Amino acid sequence: MKRKLVKLGRSTLVMSLPMNWVTRFNLNSSSQVEVEERDQELVVSTKKINPLRRISLNLKGLDSKSFERFLISAYLDGIDEIKLNYSGPFLIDLKKNEDKNIFLIIEKLISSQFIGMELVERTKDYLIIKNVSSLSEETFEVVLRRIFLLIKELVANSSECIKSNSFDLNESFSKNSILRLINYSKRILNKTGSPKNNMGPKYYSLIDGLKLLTDILYFSVNDYFISKNTSSKELSLLLESLKSSFNLFYEIFYSFDQSLFIKFIEYRRVFFKLINKINNSNNFSEILLVSRLSVFIVNLLNMFEIISSFNMEKFIVHE
Secondary structure, three states: OOOOOEEEOOOEEEOOOOHHHHHHOOOOOOOOOEEEEEOOEEEEEOOOOOOOOEEEEEOOOOOHHHHHHHHHHHHHOOOOEEEEEOOOOEEEEOOOOEEEEHHHHHHHHHHHOOOOEEEEEEOOOEEEEEEOOOOOHHHHHHHHHHHHHHHHHHHHHHHHHHHOOOOOOOOOOOHHHHHHHHHHHHHHHHHHOOOOOOOHHHHHHHHHHHHHHHHHHHHHHHHHHHHOOOOOHHHHHHHHHHHHHHHHHHHHHHHOOOHHHHHHHHHHHHHHHHHHHHHOOOOHHHHHHHHHHHHHHHHHHHOHHHHHHHOHHHOOOOO
């Protein structure tokens, strides 16, 4: 939006603030705001603005995988500008025993994992990756819900693919999209803090739990697809129970209806009853799959402790 500058006195220019923004943060004529100059930008905030964080990394002696890990760590930590110094355009891939081009590694990371970052400068001695987007606590809430919805889709697609004996994973799995948003959500937490006071570590635990569920489901189902077995009726029912369990977990997190806890325990009971039936069969692929999916359910159950901590005030009785 544009604002007109108005002259006040001999040398002062003033600008009005958007009324919606003023009302949202309950500001008045005696309120104070933070103002920061950023080149051609003037940032106005209701709280202290964190300064831009810059680091410089030396790539000498690193292999390609270590380089990726250092770069991802800097991204998660909320670094705004990363300068990478190098003596040559290649890093060794120890696993494949071949050279990898630094610029191709960075381009892949930016496109697949680094939301909001761009390569802004490149010379023969260094390159600079810089944050080009703004973050907010509201952004975190949107990203977190999107992660939940993508995992719901992943669970539903896994169930449908196995029941229909369809082994084409390319369209059915959104694992990379989920992991990309998980990294982004951690970056937001590290840069802007938790949307609820003192809840940062709990949000981090929740996000790590969602990442673990994604990995368990993806690799379990992917290995099962490789075997290309026809699924049994019990396995189809078990996958429906798994889907219902995660959908219920999502519903409880956003609405926190305590009566739904009992419903989740019922799903869990059905799930493990079906596991016992499958374990008594001679289908090794299904036995292996359900043993791994049982880890999914156990971890989902453990995550209820996190949900409860977000809503502890609803359990408190004031006497």
